[in-house]
Amino acid sequence: MLAFELFVQGLVQGSIYALIAVGLTLVYGLLRILHVAHAGLFTLGGYCGVLVANATGSFLLALLVAMVVVGLAGMAMYRLCYQPILDKPPYVALILSIGLFIAMEELFRLIFGPYGLTFDAPALQGRLEILGINLKHAEWATMAGAVIVLGVLALLASRTRLGIAWRATVTVPQMAESFGINIIQVRYVNFFIGSALAGAAGVMVALANLQVEPTMGSVPSYKALAIIVLGGLGNVRGTLIAALALGVIESYGTIYLGKILERDAIAFAFLIVVLMVRPHGLFAKAGG
Amino acid sequence: MTGIIGNYEMSLLTMVGITVTFALSLNLITGLCGQISLGHAAFYGAGAYAAAMLTKAGVPFALALLAAAAVAAAIGLVVGLASLRVRHDFLAITTMGVGFLFIGIVRQQDALGGTMGISSIPDPGLGKAGFMALCLASAGVVALFSLYVKRSWMGYAFDSIADDEDTARIVGINVPAYKLAAFAIGTGIAGVAGGLYAHNVGIIDPDSFGFIESITVLAMVVIGGNGSVWGVTVAAVMLSMLPHWFQFIDNYKLLVYGGLVFAVMRFSPGGLAGLFAGGLERLRRARMPS
Amino acid sequence: MKFRAAKIAAIALAGVIVAAGSSFAETVKIGFNAPLTGFAAADGKSALNGALLAVEQANAKGGIKGVKIELVYYDDGASPKNSVPVANKLIEKDQVVVGISGSYSGATRAAAGVYQKAGVPYISAYAIHPDITRTGNYVFRTSFVGEVQGRAGAKLIGAMLGKKRVVMITLKNDFGKSLAAGFKEKAAAYGITIVNEYEYSIKDRQFGPIVAKVKADKPTAIYASGYFFTAGPLVSQLRAAGITAVIVGQEGYDSEKFIKIAGKASEGVIITTSLDRDSKSPETANFIAAFEKKTGAKADMVAASAHTAVKVMVAAMRQAGTTDRAAIRDAIAKIRITASTGVISFNALGEVRKDVQVQVVRGGAFRHHSVISDAKLLAPPSK
Numbered sequence: 001m002l003a004f005e006l007f008v009q010g011l012v013q014g015s016i017y018a019l020i021a022v023g024l025t026l027v028y029g030l031l032r033i034l035h036v037a038h039a040g041l042f043t044l045g046g047y048c049g050v051l052v053a054n055a056t057g058s059f060l061l062a063l064l065v066a067m068v069v070v071g072l073a074g075m076a077m078y079r080l081c082y083q084p085i086l087d088k089p090p091y092v093a094l095i096l097s098i099g100l101f102i103a104m105e106e107l108f109r110l111i112f113g114p115y116g117l118t119f120d121a122p123a124l125q126g127r128l129e130i131l132g133i134n135l136k137h138a139e140w141a142t143m144a145g146a147v148i149v150l151g152v153l154a155l156l157a158s159r160t161r162l163g164i165a166w167r168a169t170v171t172v173p174q175m176a177e178s179f180g181i182n183i184i185q186v187r188y189v190n191f192f193i194g195s196a197l198a199g200a201a202g203v204m205v206a207l208a209n210l211q212v213e214p215t216m217g218s219v220p221s222y223k224a225l226a227i228i229v230l231g232g233l234g235n236v237r238g239t240l241i242a243a244l245a246l247g248v249i250e251s252y253g254t255i256y257l258g259k260i261l262e263r264d265a266i267a268f269a270f271l272i273v274v275l276m277v278r279p280h281g282l283f284a285k286a287g288g
Numbered sequence: 289m290t291g292i293i294g295n296y297e298m299s300l301l302t303m304v305g306i307t308v309t310f311a312l313s314l315n316l317i318t319g320l321c322g323q324i325s326l327g328h329a330a331f332y333g334a335g336a337y338a339a340a341m342l343t344k345a346g347v348p349f350a351l352a353l354l355a356a357a358a359v360a361a362a363i364g365l366v367v368g369l370a371s372l373r374v375r376h377d378f379l380a381i382t383t384m385g386v387g388f389l390f391i392g393i394v395r396q397q398d399a400l401g402g403t404m405g406i407s408s409i410p411d412p413g414l415g416k417a418g419f420m421a422l423c424l425a426s427a428g429v430v431a432l433f434s435l436y437v438k439r440s441w442m443g444y445a446f447d448s449i450a451d452d453e454d455t456a457r458i459v460g461i462n463v464p465a466y467k468l469a470a471f472a473i474g475t476g477i478a479g480v481a482g483g484l485y486a487h488n489v490g491i492i493d494p495d496s497f498g499f500i501e502s503i504t505v506l507a508m509v510v511i512g513g514n515g516s517v518w519g520v521t522v523a524a525v526m527l528s529m530l531p532h533w534f535q536f537i538d539n540y541k542l543l544v545y546g547g548l549v550f551a552v553m554r555f556s557p558g559g560l561a562g563l564f565a566g567g568l569e570r571l572r573r574a575r576m577p578s
Numbered sequence: 579m580k581f582r583a584a585k586i587a588a589i590a591l592a593g594v595i596v597a598a599g600s601s602f603a604e605t606v607k608i609g610f611n612a613p614l615t616g617f618a619a620a621d622g623k624s625a626l627n628g629a630l631l632a633v634e635q636a637n638a639k640g641g642i643k644g645v646k647i648e649l650v651y652y653d654d655g656a657s658p659k660n661s662v663p664v665a666n667k668l669i670e671k672d673q674v675v676v677g678i679s680g681s682y683s684g685a686t687r688a689a690a691g692v693y694q695k696a697g698v699p700y701i702s703a704y705a706i707h708p709d710i711t712r713t714g715n716y717v718f719r720t721s722f723v724g725e726v727q728g729r730a731g732a733k734l735i736g737a738m739l740g741k742k743r744v745v746m747i748t749l750k751n752d753f754g755k756s757l758a759a760g761f762k763e764k765a766a767a768y769g770i771t772i773v774n775e776y777e778y779s780i781k782d783r784q785f786g787p788i789v790a791k792v793k794a795d796k797p798t799a800i801y802a803s804g805y806f807f808t809a810g811p812l813v814s815q816l817r818a819a820g821i822t823a824v825i826v827g828q829e830g831y832d833s834e835k836f837i838k839i840a841g842k843a844s845e846g847v848i849i850t851t852s853l854d855r856d857s858k859s860p861e862t863a864n865f866i867a868a869f870e871k872k873t874g875a876k877a878d879m880v881a882a883s884a885h886t887a888v889k890v891m892v893a894a895m896r897q898a899g900t901t902d903r904a905a906i907r908d909a910i911a912k913i914r915i916t917a918s919t920g921v922i923s924f925n926a927l928g929e930v931r932k933d934v935q936v937q938v939v940r941g942g943a944f945r946h947h948s949v950i951s952d953a954k955l956l957a958p959p960s961k
Contacts (some may be wrong), residue, residue, distance in 0.1 A: 002794045009786030034377060081550075085557060090376065091324055092557040095510045098503055099549025106543035106615070114619030116807055118838050127818070136818060209783040209811050210839045215617050219781050222384060222499060229381045251787040258777055262750075265392020268385035272370070275382055279374045296670030299663065395750070403751050405658075407687060407709060489662050491688040496659045531660075532667070538653050542615050 006251045012139045014247020015146035016208075018240050019201035020220050021227040022150055023074070023194025029234025030169065030190050032090060033082060034225060036097040039217035040104030041077070041195045045070045045202025046212035047108065050117045059123035059207075066203045067196040074195025075188050083187075101221055108214035116211030124207065142204045149197060150240040157236060166190070223264065226271045232281040242282060246270065298420045299488075300532060304525055305423030306484045311508040311524035312430045312517065313477035318506065319515035320434070320443060321470035322450025323371055324380040327387025328478060328505055331360040333497030334390065335479025336486040337400060340409045343487070349412040353483045360479025361472045368471030372464050375453070387502050394494045405493030412487050423484055427521075430477055434517045446470060450515075511552045513561025522560055605648040606641070606901065608633070608891060609668035609698075611661055611689060612680035612884075614653035617780060620807060621880045624833070625680030625703060626651060627873050628881030632888035635868070642895050649888075650674055654681050658688030665692035674698070675901050676891055680884045683707035683752035690717045699907045701891055704829070704883035707752040708959060711928040716907050718928035720887045720919070721852060723958050724753065727828055728760020730850050730934040730950045731801055735826055736768025738936075738948065739848075741799035745792050745823075746775040747785075747812065749830075754803035757828055761801055764955070773797055778804075783811045789819045797823050805830040806878075810839025817843035824848065833878030837942055844939045848947055852919035853882045854935040856946035865918035879919075886917035929958035 020042055027035040045066040053062035081100060085092050124138035157163035168176035169186045177183055206212040227246055231238035246267055253266040261269060274282060314328045335356035342352040367386050371379050395403050412419060437443045445466045448456035457463050486492050508527050512520030527548075531541045556563050610629055613622035633649045641647050650672045654661040661681060668674045669692065677693050677700045679686040686705035693700035694714035702710050702717070706724035711717050722730075735741050744765070748758045758775065765772055773795050776788045792800065800823050802812060809831045816825065817840075829851040837844045854862060865885055869877040894909035895901075914923040920932040934956060938947040950956065 002790060005790040005793075006787050009790055012786060013784060028377075032377070034380070081554060085554065088557045091318075091380075091510065092553050094324075094380065095507060096550055096553035099507070099546045099551075099553060102546030103543055103550055104546075106540070106546060109615065109619060110540070110543065114614075114623050115835060116620070116839065118835075122841070125818070205783075210814055210841070211783075211807065211810065213807065214619075215781075218617075222388070225381050226385065229378060233377065254778075254787050255776070255791050260396055262392040262395055262779060263782070264779075265389050268388040268392070272382060272385045272389065275374055275378060276370065279378060281378075294670055296666050299666045299670075303663065403755065404707065405684070407691075489658060489688060490691050491658045491662075491684075493658055493684050495684070496657060532663070539614060541653075 006255065007248055008133050008135070010248030010251030011244055012135065012143055012247070013250065014244035015143040016201055016205055017220075017223065017227055017247055018146040018150055018243035019142070019197050019204070021224045021231070021239050021243050022153065022236060023196075023198045024224050025228040025231060025234055025236060025239045026153075026190050026194040028228060030166075030187060031082065031086065031093075033093040034090075034097065035082075036094065036221050036225070037077065037081075037100040037104065038074075038097075038195070038198055039221035039224065040101045041070050041074055042198040042202040042205075042220055043104070043108060043212070043214070043217040044073060045199025046206035046216055047112060047117065047202075048199065049203030050119055050206055050212045053123070054120045057121070063200060063203050066199045070199025070202070071192040071196035074191040074198075077195075078187060078191040101217070105214055105217065112214065114214065116209075116213040118211050119207065122207055122210055138204065138207050142208075145200070145204070146240070146243075150236055153193075154237040154240070219264065223267055226267050229281050230271055230274055235281075238282060295416060298416050300529070302416075302420040302423045302488055304528060305420065305425075305427045306481050306488060307505075307508075307528040308427035308521050308524045309423070309430050309484070310478055310481040311505055311512070311520050312427070312434055313474045313481060314505050315474075315509050315512070315515065315517065315520045316434060316437065316446075316477070317470050317474035319509050319512075319520065320438065320450065321446040321467065323467060323470060324376070324383070324506075325367075325502075326380050326384035326499075326506065327367075327390070327502050328383075328475075329497040329499075329501035330387045330390035331364055331475040331478040332482040332485070332501065332505075333394070333492075333494070334363050335360040335482030336492050336497070337394070337406065337482075338479070339483030340406045340486040340492055341400075343410050343412070344406070344408070349414075349487070353480055356479040356483035357476040358479070360482065361476035364471045364475025364478075365468060367475070368468040371467055371471065384499070384502070387497075387499055391494045391498055401493075403494065405491060405496075406486075407491045409486050409490050409492070411490075419488070423488070426480065426484065431517055431521060438515070438517070442466065442469065447515075507549045511549065511559050513559030513563075513565075516559070516561030519559055519561035519564070605646045606895065607648050607650050607672055607674040608888065609665075609672065609674035609677035610649050610651035610680055611654045611664050611668070611677070611685065612651065613656035613682065613685070616655040616657075618656035618682055620835075621682075621805065622653070622656070622680060624878050624881040625884040628869065628877075628884035629678065629680060629703075629888045631865075631869055631872050631881075632885045632892070634872075636888070636892045642892065643899065647892065651680075654685045654689075656682040656685050658684050661685035661689040662692055665689040669693070669696050669698055675903065676700070676895070676906060678884070678887045678891060679703060679705055680880075680887075681705060683710065686710055687713070690714075693717065697903055699891070699894075699903055699910055701887045701910070703887040704880055705752075706756055708756065712961075715911075715928065716903075718890075718910055718924055718930075720890055720917075720922055720930050721829075721883050722932075722934070723929055724756025725760035725763065726956050726958055727850050727934065728757040728762075729764045729955055730760075731757070731826055731828065732761050732764035732768050732770060733950060733952065733955060734848070734850060734936060734948075735799045735801060735824075736765065736770040738950075739799065739824060739826075741824060742769050742771055743773055743796075743798040744770050745773050745795050745797040745800050747788060747792070747800060747802040747804075748775055748777045749803045749805070749808065750777045750779050753805075753830060757803045778808070778812075780805070780808065782808065785812050785815050789815050789821070792816065793819055793821055799823050800825045802827055803830060806833040806836035806839065810836050810844075813840045813847060814843040826850075829853075829879040832937070832944070833880070834876040834943075835878070837939060837944075845942075846939060848936060848938045849944075850934050850936055850950070851879050852932070852935055853877070853879050853937075853944075854946055854949075855937065855944045859916065861916050862918045877918075882918045886919045886922065889917045890915060890922055925958060925960050927958070927960050929960070931956070931958060 048066035231242035512523035
């Protein structure tokens with residue numbers, strides 16, 4: 001049934017958005033920074049994935065390597081780029097991040113060329129049918145990955161000591177420090193996890209597109225921003241819901257609203273409407 | 289005069305005049321009044337489209353420019369109303385959304401030329417030198433206007449709003465009114481710049497007014513040093529001339545641009561104005577008897 | 579006194595040397611704009627390589643009356659915002675004799691205005707918007723106008739392949755839309771029913787919703803416009819969803835990268851284009867071999883088009899025998915030359931008249947399928 005198929009397609013796309021957006025919302029929740037360069041890390045993940053997969057023939061290894069490399073890159077980005085300017089007005093970090101992202105996109109193009117890199121033997125192309133839904137293995141994996149990972153993170157944040165420490169660092173950093181929580185460590189872990197997930201998203205998208213291109217991150221760079229605002233800045237659970245919702249809305253929108261409004265514009269129209277009604281996003285509570 | 293300055297130099301200066309006008313218009317909103325706008329190119333585009341369609345329909349150029357300002361300011365007022373509802377990062381993203389919405393809608397309307405845009409925009413009839421003079425003059429006028437505003441009561445109000453909105457409200461400043469004023473004036477001027485741009489290039493398409501355009505002009509304001517008229521002017525000139533100066537870096541110009549934006553924010557977040565002010569400070573301290 | 583005379587003599591001597599030196603260092607400059615950064619960088623690079631190859635080959639044969647040809651190129655990011663200043667720079671600063679566009683329609687259209695106004699001959703290598711040549715008599719085009727190729731597509735699907743139930747998937751830019759316009763113009767004439775048309779943006783790589791809808795439409799053929807980086811994923815996703823209808827594309831697909839991306843899904847895809855891989859024509863075969871030798875990558879349509887444009891320009895300049903731009907323009911208008919993309923000659927509007935090559939992907943490569951030479955169908959607009 002078409003309507004259902006469109007819904008499922010929307011969930012698949014939404015899962016990818018979720019994996020990208022979660023890192024962004026973690027960073028914002030922690031540092032109040034709109035980390036646009038996150039999309040550059042996403043692309044980096046795609047390149048790592050393709051290169052390692054083609055070199056070793058193992059997709060799993062490629063995924064793991066991409067996540068680790070990008071996670072470390074994210075940590076480096078925090079240390080070198082963001083930490084020194086934390087005391088400056090917030091737009092400084094935003095503009096810095098945008099400049100960094102543009103530079104990264106260009107570096108990818110200069111190093112790897114403007115043409116896309118392709119997988120020699122793309123993995124997970126088989127199809128699997130569950131409950132009448134027929135999708136590629138890669139698509140099932142992405143959806144499962146997004147739900148599991150974000151679900152776990154949301155749980156961690158609210159139920160465990162680590163999560164409480166994280167939330168303390170966000171809301172009352174000085175007190176958190178006096179309680180013995182290592183703020184710097186929390187930040188590094190934060191960046192590592194968020195970036196690693198973006199890297200994983202990059203590999204999965206490269207797999208879905210069957211190519212990785214230097215400009216792969218340009219659409220996610222702004223769309224992820226819309227998603228984290230919708231989900232409530234810093235709210236992991238909200239981000240997951242917002243990402244999936246946006247995926248579904250875009251799915252129906254491209255088919256039925258396509259003549260009136262473009263795909264990206266649909267996302268932002270939705271965003272503006274929501275913000276006018278609820279100026280702090282759909283789910284304003286941070287850390288949930 | 290025209291013997292020394294060739295056609296190419298004139299086209300460069302014309303572009304500089306338009307870009308500086310555009311950058312200073314955002315400076316009013318973001319630099320002086322502290323409202324971050326990530327979608328300023330939408331007003332530039334609205335002005336460009338309005339002016340282009342009017343002159344194509346036979347309306348005289350000057351009138352078309354005025355109309356461009358009005359159209360852009362009208363849309364700007366609506367966005368300004370949104371700024372009363374959302375703040376800071378939310379405002380940044382809302383304005384970004386406005387930018388995308390603008391392109392998204394324009395691309396779908398065949399009446400506005402759709403994805404292919406509007407071409408054969410009539411020549412304003414001022415000649416190359418005359419048009420260049422107009423663009424440079426507009427930049428000059430907006431610069432003077434900005435300096436005037438800075439010293440006026442409005443500038444004081446803008447400054448307090450930029451500094452701390454809530455305190456400004458407590459002190460008795462009509463924050464909403466001033467915010468709307470900033471948006472209306474800033475976007476109106478952007479509309480004029482857009483009208484000039486349309487008649488300079490002769491062809492406009494929706495993709496010329498996208499996110500990159502908005503980011504570029506915001507970078508000019510921030511690199512110049514938020515609020516500093518001369519800083520923003522210098523930054524605007526530099527960033528728009530960058531690709532033309534260094535032919536051999538043609539392949540690397542975007543990388544240099546991104547790197548430059550990054551470096552300025554990382555090492556001198558006060559922008560050029562901050563750099564200069566810091567330098568002056570050090571000079572002053574060095575001269576003082578210890 | 580003596581010093582003064584010596585100084586004047588020195589300056590005069592220097593002046594003579596400089597003047598002599600500059601005439602020795604002279605080259606004939608051809609201006610070239612292409613997207614080297616941004617979303618269209620892949621095509622821009624190919625076009626540039628094709629053009630550079632043609633210049634190399636021309637210089638190897640003595641340039642133009644012994645004077646070397648130099649290709650002066652700049653990036654325009656496929657945007658009119660950049661292509662206009664680039665055109666100004668090429669004409670004013672670099673003093674190019676003629677210009678060639680290796681860029682997309684938006685940028686080319688804007689630049690064409692500048693070239694026409696300055697009276698500098700300009701050839702559009704592969705930008706297909708009809709308004710480009712309407713800019714003036716100094717502007718020519720060596721590739722098909724979008725509408726012409728679209729019409730050929732209608733004949734291909736309706737008459738030659740005999741499929742009547744078609745779904746259109748259109749790239750939302752000048753390229754896709756002019757192809758769609760031409761296709762729709764002739765669809766009824768060949769008995770085609772267009773069940774639905776879907777549009778997508780050049781940034782899209784995930785077509786889930788469209789694929790699901792197309793599956794529900796059950797077409798017998800799909801006419802999809804795009805470039806290799808969009809067509810590759812699109813075709814792959816269509817086939818993965820179990821859609822078996824024949825897929826017909828156009829010259830935007832014409833690159834080995836399309837086959838690489840789509841993999842097995844590319845088998846059986848048919849395209850209308852100007853480059854025949856199996857061509858017996860020495861021009862085409864030589865170009866394909868030389869391009870692969872120079873760049874290590876296989877030739878694609880964009881490279882072939884740029885190569886052709888340069889070839890035509892050089893031939894015209896040789897025939898005109900002078901750098902007088904009006905004379906060169908006349909030479910271009912009268913030219914008839916065989917290049918890698920066919921026999922090139924122009925009509926009154928500056929549009930090319932040539933056959934449409936139809937290629938099919940078989941065994942992982944583009945192979946000859948057929949040729950459409952219906953002169954009436956393929957007649958380009960003449961005003």
